[in-house]
Amino acid sequence: MTTDPRAPKGATEATRAAHAALAARLRLDDRADFERAERGLLARTEDDAILNAFGLPSWDFTANRALAATPAAPETVNPSLWRQARLNAAHGLYEVTEGIYQVRGYDLANITFVRGERGWIVIDPLTAAETSAAALAAVTAHFGELPVTAVVYTHCHVDHFAGIRGVVSDEDVASGRVRVIGPEGFLQHAVSENVIAGTAMSRRALYMYGMLLPKGAHGHVDTGLGRAVAGGTWGLVPPTETVSETGTELVVDGVRMVFQVTPGTEAPAEMNFLFPDHRALCLAENCSAVLHNLYTPRGAEVRDALAWSGYIDEALRDHAPAADVVFASHHWPRWGAEDITAYLTKQRDAYRYLHDQTMRLANQGLVATEIAEQLELPPGLADEFFLRDYYGTVNHNAKAVYQKYLGWFDANPAHLHPLPPVEAARKYVVYMGGAEAVLERAREDFAKGEYRWVAEAVNHVVFADPSHQDARLLQADALEQLGYQAESGPWRDFYLTGALELRQGTPELPGLRNPVQPDVLRGMPGSMLLDYLAVRLDGPRAAGRALRLELRLVDAGTAHLVELSHGTLHHRVCAPGTVTEPDAVVSLTRAALAGLADDATTFPELLSDRTIEVLDGRSDALSDLLELLVTFDLFFPVIER
Template sequence: MESVRELAERTWSGADRAAIIDPFGRPGKVYEVTPGIALVSGFGLSIGIQTGDGLVVVDTSGRNHGETVVAAMREWDQSPVRNVVYTHGHFDHVGGMGAYDADALQRGYPRPHVFAHENLPLRLERYAQTAGYNATVNARQFLSRPVAPPQMVENFASARMPDETYRDSHAFEQGGVRFELRHGKGETDDHTWVWIPAMKVICAGDFFIWRCPNAGNPQKVQRYPAEWAVALREMAAVGAEIFIPSHGTPIFGNARIVQALGETAELLESLVEQSLALINRGVRLDEVIHSVKAPEHLLARPYLWPLYDEPEFIVRNIWRLYAGWYDGNPANLKPAPEAAVARELAELSGGPARLASRASELAAAGDLKLACHVAELAALAAPDDAAIHETRASILRARAASEDSLMARGIFNAAAAE
């Protein structure tokens, strides 16, 4: 098997796009990062650290891959898993805990002790309350489907709560190895990064994902780009030599770690600074999202390509954080129903079919953004017209094909399928 250092070198160079998109392939592959530390591939990685007194595990992957991940971890080390750290409450990090618990029961070991930030139980409770919605979001995002399979709903409805939580920072020792848990806001408000001083290793969760940061997801709750940048700069300052995210390959060497974290922080800081400058001028959201631009030299970095989230979505999240939901357009404060607006515009333009025809013309001319607006109006004005819906779907599929970010492609394709 190719070593994780060889994989890491290929992703760092950016020469192999596939290695960044999916470096590990199937779930259940074990890579020894350095003597005493291994990662196991899954939807999210699970990281095992040997201590001389059993294992510490950081993140557990998702429920669907939990048994596969644990079986692979056991190929590497069969000692008790004494402590587990959830870096945050997303299901691809906490969902595999049931498999670790089952493994402990089968082997006659004590159930692992789980650490997490104090906001994480609140997140899991909210997921249980909104399991249907979150499953729908993930069906769109990852499957391009408008309806979620029942198993996806169950993923959000059940997750093991932590045994112990902390607020700002916490440390524990196992087998003489010290593990320091540091809180930072970023993709979530319950995020933890783990510093292992004796090994000069950081386990970063989703603070770094080999993509443009997931700081703007249009279907998820608030993200925190300014605080995210602070956490990245704190990580860059501790002197790590090995940096292990929960998605993607590790980064080896302090100089590369400092560069990657510093430039990711710089990207977020630039988007926040530009957005706030416009917000403070009192302009509309429309002007903000079409004026703020990410520095091109940063987006060219292989670890900042907008393959999942993208800067325009981050800008919208910055607006939501600092400026609320009103977009500055008074017509949108207490709007008429979308269908009523669509019918009025259809009547003015010659009917829904004329709108659909115009949408096709715009798409043929390459203006897929405007074509999407017009096609949506046509479908809202004539919800039972199959031909109009086919026009809309074809434009949405073309729109999806033109996008780089998985989020945009997923939403457009799910809407086309719907």
């Protein structure tokens, strides 16, 4: 019987030795986190899955149960990551304190329900409408039916807002029956991450969260931050009110909330808040049971470690003394002054240490990769499970601090204008004596357990000749062992997804070509929709064209001058009828503009049914612009070029 060379392999001796060495250093049998994770359990679902409208799973509970029943890590999983995965497998309805409840283990994040005078205040309604609806159903089954009276977004990441339509409707919000509260800048940054950079970030997220991997010991195990990202229906309902200042106090359905705004920390727009009458502090995603990302591998703005540390210090000083419990949008709460103080102090110190020591070494002449290889958290921080590399890592966080201050260039002139990857790879392979010579040496290094170097060296062969199957398979084998060894859930998923695509090729799934969901587009104001169209403009093809349009968004009550100039698309709000010499004056709804942003081929239909009306000028002017837009392909190549 022949073994399929594309099939996953087992752990090598070098990987087993690495796992054994780590297990010997850590207190993997410590039960304190397991007790915290199960404290306050009120109910646990017996369902196997949360299904979407097509009867397909949005969330699978069977994997949670299997993890919980398997204490010993498989040899293909880092034992520390396995411990974290088992903690994240805890799922159900939990009491945080009287009047505050969480549903955990239904999605990547937690959803929190606070009992108000009339109904529920919902904090962070998860990634998908299906999972947030299931969480609300679990609360209703235990407490009885109550309306949702408010939704609070702690920050602008998709796993904290996109499931909102599972708990409220547009009519609820439009009528004022439900308040939607978020930090200042929420909508701008939610759109920036999920639309402007949406395709690139979504492609990278497939790697970071292991969405294409099988679940289990040879594939995705855990993200570190939670079990996985739920599938299902995304939505975006903009806040009806925003919080811009620390110290703001709101009474929401009779419940007092005191806010601390924390921009530039875990998200560009984020906030913590205290429930003074419950003596409970919500830390959003600024403190969780992992070392978090100062740079997220899916791609986003680099975060400010110094500010992050400072805001935790502010919470420790101003709010922690008034709290008997702290909880967050991921993981489990902490109760009591001693546990709270130690938790916040060490989280504060970790981000400050990463900031200060990275810059100390940078100012001594080390570059980002050298700093990352050298820097470690000191004793007292490194041995805390809530600061382990389960999500962010010391290694890539040090590079993030360097990038924030000094950027991508390390001052070595040889790196100022390097060749692009494919051209460089072809020359590297020639210099190294050809592809077969590279592979011969790489196989020797693989046998020594030098997987990092094998992956880097053989990558040149793959980029130089993506059809070279022996190179693809050897690089996949190296990435696979790196994935098995990774303590970080995202690192594991990146490595194993790379191995998968090397063995099986870049996916072709036409149904997933456009990662920007129509409902997200419908939630965007006209100016943001036009920014999205500007990013999709084919600049070289448009460079010789000029166009002036007046777009009147009748439902929004706004008009926009839209100007095509030298391969760029400009827009600004204007008074109707003030655009001089327009090529066309077009009337349409904001929803119609969102529809064109989703699928420009619908233009003739919308024009025919008078959803779009050309009030003056050329009837084809808007279509001329739409024809200059490119359609992004989610599955662009990553592991090959």
